[in-house]
Amino acid sequence: MSTILQRRQARAAWLFVGPALALVTAFFLVPVLGGLALSLTDFDLYAIGAPGTARWVGLRNYAEALRNPVFWQAARNTLYFVLVGGPLSVAVSLAAALLLNARTVRLRGLFRTIYFAPVVTMLVSVAIVWRYLLHPRYGLINHGLEAVGLPGVDWLGDPHWAMPAIVLLSVWKNFGYNMLIFLAGLGSIPGELYEAAAIDGASAARRFRHITLPGLAPVFLFVGVTTMIGNFQLFAEPYVMTQGGPLGATRTLMLLTYEEGFRWWRMGVASALAALLLLITLAGALAQTRLKGGRW
Amino acid sequence: MRRRDVDTAVRHAALTFGAAIALMPLLWMVSASFMAPGEASTLPLRALPRRPTLEHYATLFTRLDLARHFLNSVVVTLAATLGSLLVTSLAGYGFAKLRFRGRDAMFRALALALVVPGQVGMLPLFLLLRELGLVNSYLGAMLPFFGSVYAIFLIRQYALSVPDDLLDAARIDGAGELRIFATIVLPLIKPILVTLAAYTFMAAWNDFLWPLIILSDSAKYTLPVALASLVGEHVQDTELMMAGAVVTVLPALGVFLAIQRHYVRGIMAGSVKG
Structure with a gap:
């Protein structure tokens, strides 16, 4: 190809990638970096009217956050959701995928659609529905528990049970998504491996341990990391169901950031919280990648 | 029964x-x-309404003007989807293809x-849009969707399979790059575009945090924001909230x-190469 054509193509290329690069820079890159800068200032309600009044305060916002018991409570709540809710959700997704992934299953498409339906529901709406399902007297969940002889629980009113209740909702809402990814992963494991193992007399448990699990390793890494990143951002469920209560038991780092930034307009403090959350999220994702020995 | 049959029965159960x-x-x-006010909070619990009523739906669309929020959501979601598809x-x-x-x-x-969640930049983004006069505007609510890195990534992977010979032949015939894109490339990458359209539509329709931040005038609320504010005032009205x-x-x-087929394919495509 001649150099004239090449040059013309290079010029045209900017027309193609230019708008996207400009948008990503203006509305993603600059805000993320700007957030780091903002976290080093005392930007507050007054500064919104007159940005010149904001001053550099160094790492003061970070130091204050780390001294504040509310921050640590929110960090604990967030970690609980990540470490309990995440694995539970992945386990349910895997179980559903394994159940569906047999040639003998009838109405497979129907089951798959039903399991996936909660994923496409609006989070705010189903959080409201679950608020009523979890009602101590009139909620279906307590009635179900009592029907099998278990005591009912004041789910959203008891600080010990509020976070588990949110985990339940989130597992119900999200497991269908990872289930699909596991199904795709299961489908990519060559059938000959299973046939060969069956001929050699390997039990179902051994086939699962030595063929299915290794075959799914890359999928586990992907599902684990994306689920974790998403779970660190937990916000709408506690916002709608508990407003962070009772006694702060469901206040997550994201909810705390929102309250500081958009309720009290302490944007410097909120930016420091957001930066800390990003740091924890990246550390978690990295740790998981290293742990599972994968490349990202 | 054979062991296999037991397995199948347990599996279906x-x-x-x-x-x-x-x-x-x-x-x-x-x-x-469809239950009468208070019926969902009466013991013993009922599975079905005693006398089904449409009154909550009527309330939503008359007194509470939910149609307005529905329309807000439709406008923001459609524009976010189309804008994102065009840019990405x-x-x-x-x-993928231009040198x-x-x-x-x-x-x-x-x-x-x-790997960086967009929420990290939401505070400066809010201040930025405030400077641009876009707070409390539909454009402000849809802007973050336009430059989706995830979408660019998926489309690039897909477009890599477009044969270079085809593009070079068109260039030698004198076709401009935009024309090549519109007449040759777009039809070839249509499947991934449909998938992304479905995906973006769902994400924008269900999005809560960003519209909550950027829309301050209740008349402009999208559905999730309107519903979340409604539950604050009507928390006792179980049946009304369920209609909402x-x-x-x-x-x-x-x-x-x-569009299930396309949506599902998108999730699987994203997972094959994260």
């Missing part, structure tokens, strides 16, 4: 139990939305953004059932 749990909250939502399909193809300096380095930098939930959940479910 488990699948049916799972399906019941997946559907139960949605079925109860629909049923309670151009960029995805550009990164220019710094292309690969730029793309790698872009891919880094995949039905109105917001069923359209997305309907759209999903119609």
